[in-house]
Amino acid sequence: MADPTGHNGGESLLFLTDEQLRKGIEAMFFAYRGFTADPDRILSEKSYGRAHHRAVHFIHRAPGTTVNNLLAILGVTKQSLNRVLRSLIEDGLVESRVGKKDKRERHLYLTETGEALERELSAAQRTRMRAAYRAAGPDAVQGFRQVLEAMMDSDMRKHYLAMKDKTV
Template sequence: MRMSEPGAGGESLLFLTDEQLRKGIEAMFFAYRGFTADPDRILDGMHYGRAHHRALHFIHRSPGTTVNNLLNILGVTKQSLNRVLRGLIEDGLVDSRVGKEDKRERHLFLTERGAELERALSDAQRARMRAAYRAAGPAAVQGFRQVLEAMMDPEMKRQYLALKEGGV
């Protein structure tokens, strides 16, 4: 039975009320607060924020990624990303290397210290996700991913799928 059919989960998801949608939106807000709380605590003592966390995550995910690629993934301004990267590089967490083929490109890699910090941040989030996934069960996990992917703009979904497949 498809989730959009009447009887799936007790109600048809094709005809969600504004109240049901509001509850979903609020659940996303509070879940995001929980999802970011542990990394925020780790980063707070280091005077870093979520932008630093996201940069570390995607540099770890795609070692050697370019600054321009990271700009596209994060959707931030060049000035904002430069400020974040400057701090991470100065603190010895990220290494920026000149491109071999295009000297204008800068390729980003985590240093050993950067990889340790990224691992601590990710471990905290994985523990929370693992517990939530276990509590919800496999069907809910698959449905959750489908909902998240359906909410992505086409370009974001393309980038996500490229990461998922090991590209980018």
């Protein structure tokens, strides 16, 4: 819908007040709680947490990713990631294979059980995202994605853009 004043509507966004920004920050906090609530319930039944979810998600998105790449994406300590991976491997959700070119590298793959968990977790989040996107409309979806991408640090944006084009 065209603005009768002739403005594109975006101009007012250039002059956001602190109160408008605070509301956006609070909306992100509450949305994140909702976004993680369904997977958290599924994970708690298995004694897993969000770190397990993130690892499963990114291993699914990039089968064969290395431990070092996963460390860079997740931004966690090696000790923390090792603890998460150890439990996922012991429980039969992730398989670690020695690198063909570099024997020191460990390449990570989801097992059938890991794939099933990933599908369950992502289905819950897709349902929530789909409903929110439908309610907001296509312009809002594109704008939301642009805002999220603009908030990313440049090194994270590189990882995101590399993953974004993959279809799994």
